[in-house]
Each structure stands twice: as C-alpha cells, then as structure tokens.
Amino acid sequence: MPIPEDVTGDEIDKDVRQELMSLPKTLAEDVARNLVMVARLIDEDPEEAYAYSRIALRLASRVAAVREAAGFAAYATQKYSEALAEFRAARRMTGSVELWPVMADCERGLGRPEKALAMAGEPEVQKLDKAGQVEMRLVAAGARRDMGQIDAAIVTLQSSELASHSVQPWTARLRYAYADALLEVGREDEAREWFGKALEADKDGSTDASDRLAELDGVEFVDVLDEEADTADPSGTAHAAEADDETGSAPEGRDEQDRPAAN
Template sequence: MPIPEDVTGDEIDKDVRQELQSLPKTLAEDVAKNLVMVARLIDEDPEGAYGYSRVALRLASRVAAVREAAGFAAYANQKYAEALAEFRAARRMTGSVELWPVMADCERGLGRPEKALDMAGATEVHKLDKAGQVEMRLVAAGARRDMGQLDAAIVTLQSPELASHSVQPWTARLRYAYAEALLAADRLDEAREWFAKAVEADRDGSTDASDRLAELDGVEFVDALDENQNEDAGGNATDVTRPDAAEDASETGGASGGEDARDGDV
C-alpha cells in the first residue's frame, strides 16, 4: 500500500521504535511507516488502517507493537475474533495486562458477555492502572446491559471515579455510559442530568453527549444545506427546534452502545 511522502516513520513513539530495533534498519523503517499510517487512519478510515496493519503484520509478526496495532485495526473494523487473537499474541509477548479491558470487550463483540464479566472479576484487573480499571468497569457495565441486567449495569458504573468532581481523561465517557444506562432503564431525568455532566467533562468531543442531551430536550438541528435550499425555494428557513423531537430519538444500546470500550480509546 502506498505511503505518503510526509510519513517518515519517525512519528512513532520511542517505545515502539525501541521494539523495532530488533529488525534490520530498512525493514524497521518500512514497518514504522505502516504503523504510522494505522494510527493516522484508524479513526476516520478504519478499513485503510486495517490494510496498513496487515502489511506491518506480514513484515514483522514477531513484534508485539505490530500485533497490538493489528489488533486495534481489526477491532475498529468489528473483526473481534481477529482482534482478540492479535491482542492475546501481544500479551503473550509482553506479559502486560494493559490490553485486558479491550480483550474483554472483544468477547462482548463476539456475543459472549458472560466471558467479559468473568474477565472483569479476574486478578488481572487489579494490576491495571486507574484508566484501565475504569475501562474495565465500562466493559463490565456494557456486558450487563447485553444481558438485559439494566439495574446491575447502573450499579457497576457507580464508583468514586463517577462521583469525583475532577475531570480525568475517562470522565466524559464514564458519565456518558452512566447516562446511557439510566436512559435504558427509563430514568429520563437522571439520564439528562448525567448527559449534561458528560458534556461538561467532554473537552475534546470524545462523545456525542451534547447531541444526546439535545434529543432529550427536544431540540432538532437542521442541516445548513437543507435550510439554504428551503430559502432558495422561496420558503422560510426551517426552525431549529421541534418540541416532539425527543420522542423520535432512538436509543443506542447493546454491544455497540456508548458504554463500552469500542466507543473510545482503551
């Protein structure tokens, strides 16, 4: 696959660069460039990222960072069995538990929420850092929802991290997941409150909490292009609000809902 001229391979972080030092110089450079492309494309073009990850995997399958990148690229394309296999391989190579939450979420994606819950109770969870433990909590709550255990999902998310007023990298997603769980349980007023709290913490737009809050408030946003077309046709611009919009809003849930690790970085 073609590599843009502006990609040198030097963009990768120093830990990955150190891993690639076990390879011949030219090969290491080629692998690094493909890993840069995976990172560059994974959010906006998951299929493209997957293609580059396969090239890197073909060149250096014995490098843990390559297996991990291949896992995340497969995960982004909902190829959960493949992702799980790559994550397991990376974990065997490094001995790290860092990938434990996303491995559990792959089990959810494969329709095995019970397995995800077993992993949430494993000793590996105690070895995770705070961010990893929060991700594991998100996955466990998602698994509960997969199984129709809405009240248990809500309780799973209730934690010191959720109650804290300080904003951490995981705060917006944790509050969002809690709001989603409350909404699934038809606790609308509480759900609105927590979507609002998620908006307050979402400094980088990692969730669509503002849109979900607008839906609950009955606000409908009209596309500017449609509005201009209406004006060109001689009509008045469409009002940006509609009182009954919240009734038409559809709730997301299940394995692809906002409470799981697949909606965010692990």
C-alpha cells in the same frame, strides 16, 4: 500501499521504536512507516488503517507492538475474533495486562458478554492502572446491558471515579455511559443531569452528550443538505429505499461509550 513521503517512521512512540530495533534497519523503517499510517487513519478511515496494519504484520509478526496495532485496527473494523487473537499474541509476548479491557470488549463483540463479565472478575484487573480499571468497569457495565441486566449495569458504573469532581481522560465517557443507562430505565431527570456532567468533562468531543441533551429537551436536528437534495430530486426518497433493498440494512452499531477507546 502508498505512503506519503512526509511519513518517515520517526513519528512513532519511542517504546515502539525500541522494539523495532530488533529488525534490520530498512525493514524497521518500512514497518514504522506502516504503523504511522495505522495511527493516522484508525479514526477517520478504519478500513485503510486495517490494510496498513496487515502489511506491518506481514513484515514483522514477531514484534508485540505490531500485533497490538493490528489488533486495534481489526477492533476498529469490528473484526473482533481477529482483534482478540492479535491482542492475545501481544499479551503473550509482553506479559502485560494493559490490553485486558479491550480483550474483554472483543468478547462482547463476539456475542459472549458472559465471558467479558467473567474477565472483569479476574486477578488481572487488579494489576491495571486506574484508567484500565475504569475501562474494565465500562466493559463490564456494557456486558450487563448486553445481557439485559440494566439495573446491574447502573450499579456497576457507580464508583468513586463517577462521583469524583476531578476530570480525567475517562470521565466524560464514564458519565455518559451512566446517563445512557439511567435513560434506558426511564430515570430521565437523572439522565439529563449526567449527560450535562458528561458534556462538562468532554473537552475533546469524545461523546455526543450535547446531542443527547438536545434530544431530551425536544430539539430536532434537520440536515439542510438532505432537504436540498430532496427538493432537487423529488424521487430521492424512493431511490434511497431502492438502494436499501439492494444492499440490505447495516447491522445496529454497538455503543461507543461503553467500550475502550483504541489507543
């Protein structure tokens, strides 16, 4: 696959660069450039990122950083079985527990919330840093919701990190997950309060808390482009319906707020 000329491979993290030093120089450069493309595309075009990760994996499958990148690219495209296999391989190579929360979330993606919940109680969780422990809490709460245990999910999210007034990288997502769970059980006033708190902490737009608040306040959003298209082509709705019949409906997406973000 083509790689822009401005991508040199020097953009990668120094720890990853250190790992690649075990490879011949030219090979290391090729792998590094593909890893840069994975990092660039994983949010905006996960399928393309996945394709670049497979190239890196083919070139250097014995490098832990490559296995981890391949895992996150597979995770981003909802290939959870493949992602889990890559994360397990990376963990075997490094001995690190850092990937434990996202491995548990892969179990959720595979329809095994009980397994994810069991992982939340394993000793590995105590070895995680604070960010990792919060991610594990989000995954555990998501697993509870998968199992229909919404009240238990709410209790799982109640923690010192949730109550803290300091804003950390995980704060917005934690508050959002709590608000969403409260809303599910009909505690609308509390949900509105916590969506507001999530919005206050969401400096990089990692949640749609503002939209959720607007919905609670009865604000409806209108897509002007869609309206213009309907005006230009009165049969547009029928065409869209026909297309849906041909392609089938996309499966319902999983909640973005209660799972770890790919790093």
